Each structure stands twice: as C-alpha cells, then as structure tokens.
Amino acid sequence: MDDHVDISLTINGKPRRGRCEPRKLLVDFIREDLGLTGTHAGCEHGICGACTILFDGQASRSCTTLAVQADGATLVTVEGLANGDKLHPLQQAFHEHHALQCGFCTPGMLITALDLLNTIPNPSETQIREGMSAVLCRCTGYEGIVNAVAAVAGKLENAD
Amino acid sequence: MKPPRFAYHAPEQLDQAVQLLERYAGNARLLSGGQSLVPMLNFRLLSPEALIDLRRVPGLADIRVENDTVCIGAMTRQRAAENSMLVSEHLPLMIEALGWVGHLPTRSRGTIGGSIAHADPSAELPMTLLALDGAVVASGSSGTRTIAADDLFSSFFSTTLSPTEVLSEIRIPRMAAKSGHAIEEYARRKGDFAIVGIAAVLEGSAGACSRARLVSAGVGGRPLRLRAAEDLLVSGGLSAGNIAKAAQVAQDSVDPTSDPNASADYRRQLTGVLAGRALKRAARMLENSHHG
Numbered sequence: 539m540d541d542h543v544d545i546s547l548t549i550n551g552k553p554r555r556g557r558c559e560p561r562k563l564l565v566d567f568i569r570e571d572l573g574l575t576g577t578h579a580g581c582e583h584g585i586c587g588a589c590t591i592l593f594d595g596q597a598s599r600s601c602t603t604l605a606v607q608a609d610g611a612t613l614v615t616v617e618g619l620a621n622g623d624k625l626h627p628l629q630q631a632f633h634e635h636h637a638l639q640c641g642f643c644t645p646g647m648l649i650t651a652l653d654l655l656n657t658i659p660n661p662s663e664t665q666i667r668e669g670m671s672a673v674l675c676r677c678t679g680y681e682g683i684v685n686a687v688a689a690v691a692g693k694l695e696n697a698d
Numbered sequence: 699m700k701p702p703r704f705a706y707h708a709p710e711q712l713d714q715a716v717q718l719l720e721r722y723a724g725n726a727r728l729l730s731g732g733q734s735l736v737p738m739l740n741f742r743l744l745s746p747e748a749l750i751d752l753r754r755v756p757g758l759a760d761i762r763v764e765n766d767t768v769c770i771g772a773m774t775r776q777r778a779a780e781n782s783m784l785v786s787e788h789l790p791l792m793i794e795a796l797g798w799v800g801h802l803p804t805r806s807r808g809t810i811g812g813s814i815a816h817a818d819p820s821a822e823l824p825m826t827l828l829a830l831d832g833a834v835v836a837s838g839s840s841g842t843r844t845i846a847a848d849d850l851f852s853s854f855f856s857t858t859l860s861p862t863e864v865l866s867e868i869r870i871p872r873m874a875a876k877s878g879h880a881i882e883e884y885a886r887r888k889g890d891f892a893i894v895g896i897a898a899v900l901e902g903s904a905g906a907c908s909r910a911r912l913v914s915a916g917v918g919g920r921p922l923r924l925r926a927a928e929d930l931l932v933s934g935g936l937s938a939g940n941i942a943k944a945a946q947v948a949q950d951s952v953d954p955t956s957d958p959n960a961s962a963d964y965r966r967q968l969t970g971v972l973a974g975r976a977l978k979r980a981a982r983m984l985e986n987s988h989h990g
Contacts, residue, residue: 541705541706543706559703560704560705560706560749561700561701561702561703561704561706561739563700563701563736563740566700582699582700582737582740583699583737583740583741584733584736584737584800584804587801587803590803593806593807596777596803596806597802597803597806598803598804598806598807599733599803599804599807601736601740602732602733602736602737602740602804602807603732603736603807604701604729604732604736606706606708606751607729607732607751607753650802650803653802653803654802657802668888669802671801671887671888671889672801672802672803672804672889
C-alpha cells in the first residue's frame with residue numbers, strides 16, 4: 539500500500555517537492571529528503587528547541603510538526619540566514635559573543651532570536667531571556683546568547 | 699521517538715471530518731496544531747489508526763464577537779489569539795493565560811481548540827475557559843451542541859466530547875469592563891506545564907464582590923472551580939483579611955495527588971499561596987477599573 543503524501547513547499551526561498559510517509563516529522567523531511575542538515579533533531583518532543591525553523595514567518599518546532607502539515611508552507615532554516623559568504627547579523631553576533639560552544643542548539647537559537655527580534659525589535663534583557671528560554675543550551679550558560687541577541691537588537695530591518 | 703504508522707486524511711469540510719471519525723469508530727485522532735499530539739505520537743503513547751488533519755477545513759480559525767460572546771474558531775493558533783485585538787479587548791484574561799502556554803514557537807502552531815480538547819489538567823487554556831464561564835461547540839453528524847466548560851472536562855486528558863464529534867468553536871462571554879483578573883502559576887521552568895496554576899476573575903465595587911471565579915489547574919484531573927473560596931469572597935468582600943481567608947479556604951478545599959513533579963502537600967500549599975496572590979492582584983485591578 540502506497541500511502542505516501544506529496545509535499546510542495548518553499549524553503550529558504552526555493553520551491554522544493556518531496557514525497558514521504560504521512561508520519562514523517564518535518565525535521566526529518568528537511569534533513570533527509572531536502573538534504574538541509576543545519577536543522578537539528580534534539581529531544582523530538584518540543585522541549586529543547588534545536589529544531590526550530592520559521593514556518594510561514596513564525597518560529598515553530600519542526601519535530602512536533604508533521605512534514606505533511608507543511609505542504610504549501612514557506613520555511614526558513616539556518617541555511618537561509620547567511621547572504622552568500624556574509625553571515626547574518628545574528629550569526630556574526632553569536633560568533634563575536636561566544637554564544638555557542640558545541641553548536642547543537644545554535645540553529646534553533648538563531649531562528650528563535652530572529653523571530654523574537656522581528657516581533658519585538660528592541661527587547662529588554664528580560665524579554666530576551668524569556669524569548670530565548672524556548673531553546674535549551676547545555677554549554678554556554680546563556681550569557682553569550684543573551685549578549686549576542688542584545689547586540690543585534692534594533693539593528694535588523696525585517697530580516698529573514 | 700518517531701510516530702507509528704497511521705492513515706492520513708485532510709478533509710476539506712467539517713462534515714467530512716465527522717464522517718471520517720465515524721468510519722474509524724473512535725480509532726482516529728484529530729490533528730489541529732499537533733503540539734501535544736505529535737509528541738505523544740513520537741513517544742508512542744498513542745497509536746491511532748488514522749489522523750484526520752483539520753488544516754484544510756475552512757472557517758475554523760476565525761475570531762468574531764456575536765452579541766456579548768467572543769467566538770474563537772477551534773483552529774485559531776494560540777499566537778494569533780495572543781495578537782488578536784478582539785481577544786485583547788474582550789478577554790484580557792486569555793491574553794494573560796496565553797503568555798503562560800508553552801513558548802512562542804509552540805504557540806505559533808498550537809491552537810486554542812486543540813489545547814482545550816487535549817484537556818491536560820495542568821494546562822492554562824482549560825482553566826481559563828472555566829474561569830470565564832466559556833463553552834465549546836461540538837459538531838457531530840446530528841448537528842452541533844454547546845457544552846459548558848464545567849460539563850466538558852471529565853478527568854485527566856478526557857472530555858465529554860464524543861469520539862465522533864469535532865470541537866469546532868470556543869464561545870466565551872466577553873468580560874465585564876469593570877472587573878479584575880489575574881493568573882498566577884508556578885512551574886519549574888518557564889514554559890513548562892504548571893505544577894499549580896490559578897485564575898481569578900472578580901466583579902463588584904468598593905470592596906464588595908458581586909461575582910467571583912477562582913479556578914485551579916494542576917491540583918486534580920481537571921480544572922476546578924474553588925467554590926467555597928468564591929462564596930466567601932462574595933459574602934465577605936475583598937478586604938485584605940477576607941482575601942487571605944479565601945486563599946486559606948481555597949487551599950483547604952483541594953485534594954491533589956502526589957506525582958514525581960510535586961507532592962500533594964506542596965500542591966495544596968501552592969494553591970493557597972497562588973490564590974492569595976491572584977486575588978490580591980485581581981482585587982487591585984477591579985478597584986482601579988472603577989477609578990479609570
């Protein structure tokens with residue numbers, strides 16, 4: 539029985555198509571079918587945030603979303619942030635402020651920060667800490683992450 | 699950590715969704731935002747024969763005001779409700795509640811109706827629905843019926859919706875302009891489900907309370923109205939002393955169980971502490987609403 543579903547979506551500005559089982563998680567579809575392995579699958583139940591992507595412009599967990607739910611959607615993953623060789627301002631700030639060590643959570647951190655700054659362009663430190671609490675980091679102790687997001691706050695022009 | 703196999707359907711009309719529910723006779727689950735359902739599938743806590751995805755059903759994500767009732771389509775994303783002017787204006791308690799629901803990235807996908815139908819006893823939206831005397835519309839093959847919040851929640855993760863009904867709309871009377879409200883909650887980490895949550899809604903004037911709602915989450919199998927405390931507020935008013943008494947009555951009236959997150963005693967004490975804080979804040983807001 540072929541119960542596979544067809545999926546068409548736009549990811550990082552490019553239209554892509556795929557075909558998968560309906561039970562396939564969006565994070566696995568992005569990694570395995572679309573070959574974009576920057577998005578990481580961590581806890582796979584919506585707690586750690588490593589798999590966070592922009593789904594129709596809003597940060598969303600790709601591990602608690604089925605690929606088929608993204609049919610017709612517009613997605614942005616960490617691969618969509620840099621402009622050629624030029625890092626996105628958030629990526630540059632994460633680099634400068636030592637906001638990562640092992641890097642596992644970083645794709646989710648960057649996308650979450652992007653949505654936060656698109657929603658609240660000039661967040662207070664409290665708002666940054668609350669917003670970034672959606673993603674768990676086991677290396678940095680969060681100081682560098684908060685500093686990196688604060689450094690970019692107010693400087694993004696509708697970036698994504 | 700991956701979902702088991704299931705048949706997948708994405709009907710384009712509500713009645714088709716109902717027909718599918720009937721066809722699978724209780725062995726299908728409705729997929730709304732998936733923020734609770736997909737983790738449960740990943741953990742294989744559920745193995746439904748089929749998922750019926752409601753994303754193509756039109757009209758399930760509208761928010762409108764009908765007379766004095768705010769009608770919220772079940773598929774309204776939590777984040778969309780949080781940004782809705784109508785919800786802000788008429789149901790400010792729900793805005794406060796939404797700030798406690800998961801994190802922004804889960805609210806992007808999670809829906810109002812999905813959270814209510816999921817009926818997690820620690821969740822904020824079922825507590826809020828009860829605190830605001832709300833109801834849900836259930837759509838089945840013989841039409842629709844309205845179920846009041848108090849009649850909806852039965853026990854842990856279960857409701858009085860039949861397995862062949864779709865929760866299609868949430869209906870909540872708009873809050874009185876002169877009222878006070880507050881939500882207090884404790885969880886170990888921001889965004890986790892509450893160990894205990896409390897919602898308070900007060901109406902009245904000059905220290906007198908004409909109507910009180912005090913509702914808990916996390917201290918039983920469903921959100922609970924703490925009626926003895928509500929009655930004391932209406933009979934005894936909103937002085938600091940009577941609020942403290944009502945908080946104690948709230949604490950004494952609950953009978954929580956112990957689990958790995960918290961002991962029964964801890965939950966009971968939290969109920970009193972959080973009820974006191976919520977009532978104080980709601981009473982102050984009520985007073986201010988009369989001086990605005």
